Amino acid sequence: MSAPHVIRTPDQRLRVFVSSTLQELADERRAARTAIERLHLAPVMFELGARPHPPRELYRAYLDQSDVFVGLYWEKYGWVAPEETVSGLEDEYNLCPDDLPRLLYIKSPASHREPRLTELIGRIREDDRAAYKYFETARELARLLEADLATLLAERFDQSRAALLAAATGPTPAVSPHGGPGGGGADADGLADPVRLPTPLTGLVGREADVAVIRGMLQSGTRFLTLVGPGGIGKSRLAIAAARAAAPGFDDGAVFVDLSAVQEPDRVPNRIAQALDVRDTGDAPMADNLVTALRDRQMLLVLDNFEQILDAAPLLTRLLAQAPGVAVLVTSRALLRVSAEQSYEVGPLGDDSAVSLFVDRAHAVKPDFEVTAENASAVAGVCAAVDGVPLAIELAAARVRVLSPADLLDRLDRRLSVLVGGSRDLPERQQTIRRTIEWSTQLLTDDQRRLLARLGVFEGGFTLEAAEAVGDDGDDVLSDLAALVDSSLVGQQHDGEERARFSMQAIVREYARERLEKEGGLGSARDAHAEYFRALAARAEADLKGTGQREWMQRLGDERDNLRAAERHLLGSRDWDRAAELAYRLYLYWWVTGLLGEVRTWMDEPLASGDALGDHTRAIALYFTRTIMFWKDPDGSVAADLTESADLFHRVGDADGEGLARISLALALMAGERPDTSRAREVMERSLELFRSTHSVWGESMAHVLLGRVALLQQKIHEAQEHFERSLALTRKDGDAVGERIATYHLGWTCLIRGDVEEARKHFVRSVTVSATLGHTEGIAYGLEGLVAVAALTGDPVRAGRLAGAAQALRERSGTHNGPIFTFHQKYVERLLTGASADLVAAAMAEGRDLTPEQAVAEALPTPA
Structure with missing residues (x-):
C-alpha cells in the first residue's frame, strides 16, 4: 500500500477547502479567499496555482485534511475527465467527508445553468448536511462567507479538539484590561501564525531568479541579508516572495515587519514586538522582551524599509547573537553596515520582464490591451525610458487608458529630460523614479x-x-x-x-x-x-x-500607525490636553493590543514638560504612567500617584475615570509583600459604586472580580465566590468574552481552595476555551496554569509539567511578566520539582515549552466524547 498523502499548509491553520469551476467566478474566488484570510484561516484553492485538473487522490487528500468545505456554483458544471462519469466539481462534493461542515453558495441570476449542475444543486438542497445560500455579487459573497465561518467556529468550538484548534486563530478579541483582574488584555492579532506575510494585490513579475537566489542564501545559513536598492525598485515585493519561499525552512515560519512609518530608531523594538504579538507592558526594555521571545524560535524576520532608522541596526546583531534560530531579511535603500550583514542588490527588470510587467499593469486599467507589431517598439521604449524600474513602469502603464504607447513614449522622452523631482545627488535610479513620479503628477489637475x-x-x-x-x-x-x-x-x-x-x-x-x-x-x-x-x-x-x-x-x-502619528503630532505641538484625550478615549484599545508601554512614554512627556497641566490631563497622564507599574511598588509611590489620579478624576467629575484609577490602585495595594486588603476593599467598594452610577457593566464586572480577590486574601472564600459569580453573570449578559474568561478563571481557583477539584477543572477548561476562541494568548496561559494545579492534585505530574512548560513559553513569547500576581500554580510546580517525580516533571516541562499555542490548548482540554 502506498503511503497516504500528507498535505500541510505552511501555516498549519484551519483549512477551508473551496470548490468551484475554473472557467467562471474568478472575482468570487478572490472574494472568498479574502474573506477566509480575514479570519486568519487558510484557503485551499487549486485555482490559485495547482494543476488545472488535479487528480482525485490529491484533492481527496486535501479534503481529508480540511476543516470546512465551501462550494461556489453558478452556471458551469465543469470538465469531466476521461474515464470519469462526473466533473471534478461534483466529485469534490461527493468525496467531502461526512463530518465536514458544508457551506454552499449559489450565484444568481443564472440564465444558462448547465443541466448537470442543476441536478447537483437539487441534490444539495435535499442534503441535510449542507447549508446553502444565494448571492449576486462578489462583495455579498465575501460578507456571507465571513459571517457564516465566524458563526460556524463559534458553534463548533466546544465540540471537538480540531474545531478548537481552528478557532484559536479567530477574529479580534473582546475587551480586557491589561493588568486588570486576571491580568492583561488580548492580543489583537490572535495567536501567532507561523507564516504572517502580506498578500500583495498583484503578482510578482520577472523576479523568479532573484527569489531562487535569496531563498538559497537563507537556506544555506545566511542569517542577516539586506536587499538593497533605490525606492520603487521592488525590494518589498521581492522580500515577501522570497520569504514565502524560504518560510518552510523555519519551524516558526516568517513574519513581516513594516518599518515605513517608524522614524525613531528606538521605536524599532516596539514595531518588531507588535508583529510578534509581544506586549509592550513598559516594565522592561522592549529589546530584552524581544530576546526572551525569540531566543528559542526558528524564525525569519522580514524587516521592510529600514533606510530611515539605520541607527537601529545594532539591535539586529544583538537579536541574532542571542536568538540563534532567527534570521533577518532586510530591505533598505542603503546598507546597514554592521557585522554579519550580507547584501543582495536589487536591480531593474530585464527587457522582457519589464515589458511583461508593463502589460500586466496595463491590463488593470485597459483589459483588452495587448502588445502588437505596431506598438511593441513603443512599449519597449517606455520601459527603457524609465530604466526598468518596476514602480516607474507601473506609473507609466497606468496611462494606457488615455494614451497609446507611442504617445506615452513621446511624453516621457520630452518630460523626463527636464524634470528632476528631487536632489541631483540621489542615485541614478532614485532620480529616475522621482522624475517618473513628477511626470505622472504633471498629468493631474x-x-x-x-x-x-x-x-x-x-x-x-x-x-x-x-x-x-x-x-x-x-x-x-x-x-x-x-x-x-x-x-x-x-x-x-x-x-x-x-x-x-x-x-x-x-x-x-x-x-x-x-x-x-x-x-x-x-x-x-x-x-x-x-x-x-x-x-x-x-x-x-x-x-x-x-x-x-x-x-x-x-x-x-x-x-x-495613523493613531500614533496623530498622537506624536499633538505631543510635538505641546497640545497636552488633546494628546491626553486621544490616549484616554482609547485606553481599552491600548490595553487589548498591548501598547501601554508606548502610551506610557507619550504621557511621560506632559508630566516632564514643566507646563501647567489641567486636572483631567494630569489625571490621565498619571494613570497611564503608573497603572503598568502597579505590581512593582516597593515604596508606595505608585499607589500614591494612582490615588492622586483618582482624586483628580473625581475633581473634574469623571466617574468612570475615577473608577478605573481605583482598580489599578487596588491592584497596587494588593501586590506587595504585605497586602493592604482593608484599604483595597474600601477603594473597590467605591469603584463599584462609581461604575454602577454610570451604568458601566464592564466596570462593574471588573470591580466584582477585584472585590473577590480582596475576599480571597482575607480568606472569605464564600464571599469571593459570590463576587466572581456576579462578575460572570454580568459579562455573559453583556457579551464580554474576556470578562467571562477572567471570572471563570477566578472561580476555578476558588473551587480549588474549597477542595472541589473537578469543578475547578471545568472553570479552567472554560477559561482556556474562551481564550482560544479569542486568540488571547495570555488568557490561555492563565487557564493552563490553573490546570497545572488540577493535574498536580489529581496525581498526574507529567501532565502538570507539560502544561507548566507550555504556559511559561507562552508568557515569554508574549512578553507578559505579571503572571505571578494573578496565578498560584507555581507552588504546585515547586513541590513536584522537589518530589520523587522531579526528573519526569522537568522533562515534561521541557516538552511543554516546545508546544505551539494550539497544541497547548489541545493538551489542556479533555478528549471529546
Whole structure:
C-alpha cells in the first residue's frame, strides 16, 4: 500500500477547502479567499496555482485534511475527465467527508445553468448536511462567507479538539484590561501564525531568479541579508516572495515587519514586538522582551524599509547573537553596515520582464490591451525610458487608458529630460523614479496634485472618510482620489465590507510630503489629520465597551500607525490636553493590543514638560504612567500617584475615570509583600459604586472580580465566590468574552481552595476555551496554569509539567511578566520539582515549552466524547 498523502499548509491553520469551476467566478474566488484570510484561516484553492485538473487522490487528500468545505456554483458544471462519469466539481462534493461542515453558495441570476449542475444543486438542497445560500455579487459573497465561518467556529468550538484548534486563530478579541483582574488584555492579532506575510494585490513579475537566489542564501545559513536598492525598485515585493519561499525552512515560519512609518530608531523594538504579538507592558526594555521571545524560535524576520532608522541596526546583531534560530531579511535603500550583514542588490527588470510587467499593469486599467507589431517598439521604449524600474513602469502603464504607447513614449522622452523631482545627488535610479513620479503628477489637475500632497500625512493607509477630512474644503475628494488610484500613485489596499482602504508606496508618500512641506501646507494637513483621529477615537469610545467591540478593534487596528502619528503630532505641538484625550478615549484599545508601554512614554512627556497641566490631563497622564507599574511598588509611590489620579478624576467629575484609577490602585495595594486588603476593599467598594452610577457593566464586572480577590486574601472564600459569580453573570449578559474568561478563571481557583477539584477543572477548561476562541494568548496561559494545579492534585505530574512548560513559553513569547500576581500554580510546580517525580516533571516541562499555542490548548482540554 502506498503511503497516504500528507498535505500541510505552511501555516498549519484551519483549512477551508473551496470548490468551484475554473472557467467562471474568478472575482468570487478572490472574494472568498479574502474573506477566509480575514479570519486568519487558510484557503485551499487549486485555482490559485495547482494543476488545472488535479487528480482525485490529491484533492481527496486535501479534503481529508480540511476543516470546512465551501462550494461556489453558478452556471458551469465543469470538465469531466476521461474515464470519469462526473466533473471534478461534483466529485469534490461527493468525496467531502461526512463530518465536514458544508457551506454552499449559489450565484444568481443564472440564465444558462448547465443541466448537470442543476441536478447537483437539487441534490444539495435535499442534503441535510449542507447549508446553502444565494448571492449576486462578489462583495455579498465575501460578507456571507465571513459571517457564516465566524458563526460556524463559534458553534463548533466546544465540540471537538480540531474545531478548537481552528478557532484559536479567530477574529479580534473582546475587551480586557491589561493588568486588570486576571491580568492583561488580548492580543489583537490572535495567536501567532507561523507564516504572517502580506498578500500583495498583484503578482510578482520577472523576479523568479532573484527569489531562487535569496531563498538559497537563507537556506544555506545566511542569517542577516539586506536587499538593497533605490525606492520603487521592488525590494518589498521581492522580500515577501522570497520569504514565502524560504518560510518552510523555519519551524516558526516568517513574519513581516513594516518599518515605513517608524522614524525613531528606538521605536524599532516596539514595531518588531507588535508583529510578534509581544506586549509592550513598559516594565522592561522592549529589546530584552524581544530576546526572551525569540531566543528559542526558528524564525525569519522580514524587516521592510529600514533606510530611515539605520541607527537601529545594532539591535539586529544583538537579536541574532542571542536568538540563534532567527534570521533577518532586510530591505533598505542603503546598507546597514554592521557585522554579519550580507547584501543582495536589487536591480531593474530585464527587457522582457519589464515589458511583461508593463502589460500586466496595463491590463488593470485597459483589459483588452495587448502588445502588437505596431506598438511593441513603443512599449519597449517606455520601459527603457524609465530604466526598468518596476514602480516607474507601473506609473507609466497606468496611462494606457488615455494614451497609446507611442504617445506615452513621446511624453516621457520630452518630460523626463527636464524634470528632476528631487536632489541631483540621489542615485541614478532614485532620480529616475522621482522624475517618473513628477511626470505622472504633471498629468493631474491642480486639485488632484494638492490632494496627493496632503495624503502624504497618512501612515499605513487611509479610508475615503479620512482622505476627505484632510482634503481641502470644496474639493471633490472622491473623484480626485479615484484619479490618483487610476494613476497608480495611490493603491486600493483592499475592499472591505463598507470601507475601502487606500495606501501609498513609501517613496510616493515621501515625495508627497516633500511637496506639501515646500508648499507650506504640512502643518495644516497634520492638524487636520490629528483632529480626524481624535474625533474617530471619540466615536469609538463607547462602542469599545459594548456590542461594537470587534468592529472597532479591527478598525482601530487598521489605523494604528495613523493613531500614533496623530498622537506624536499633538505631543510635538505641546497640545497636552488633546494628546491626553486621544490616549484616554482609547485606553481599552491600548490595553487589548498591548501598547501601554508606548502610551506610557507619550504621557511621560506632559508630566516632564514643566507646563501647567489641567486636572483631567494630569489625571490621565498619571494613570497611564503608573497603572503598568502597579505590581512593582516597593515604596508606595505608585499607589500614591494612582490615588492622586483618582482624586483628580473625581475633581473634574469623571466617574468612570475615577473608577478605573481605583482598580489599578487596588491592584497596587494588593501586590506587595504585605497586602493592604482593608484599604483595597474600601477603594473597590467605591469603584463599584462609581461604575454602577454610570451604568458601566464592564466596570462593574471588573470591580466584582477585584472585590473577590480582596475576599480571597482575607480568606472569605464564600464571599469571593459570590463576587466572581456576579462578575460572570454580568459579562455573559453583556457579551464580554474576556470578562467571562477572567471570572471563570477566578472561580476555578476558588473551587480549588474549597477542595472541589473537578469543578475547578471545568472553570479552567472554560477559561482556556474562551481564550482560544479569542486568540488571547495570555488568557490561555492563565487557564493552563490553573490546570497545572488540577493535574498536580489529581496525581498526574507529567501532565502538570507539560502544561507548566507550555504556559511559561507562552508568557515569554508574549512578553507578559505579571503572571505571578494573578496565578498560584507555581507552588504546585515547586513541590513536584522537589518530589520523587522531579526528573519526569522537568522533562515534561521541557516538552511543554516546545508546544505551539494550539497544541497547548489541545493538551489542556479533555478528549471529546
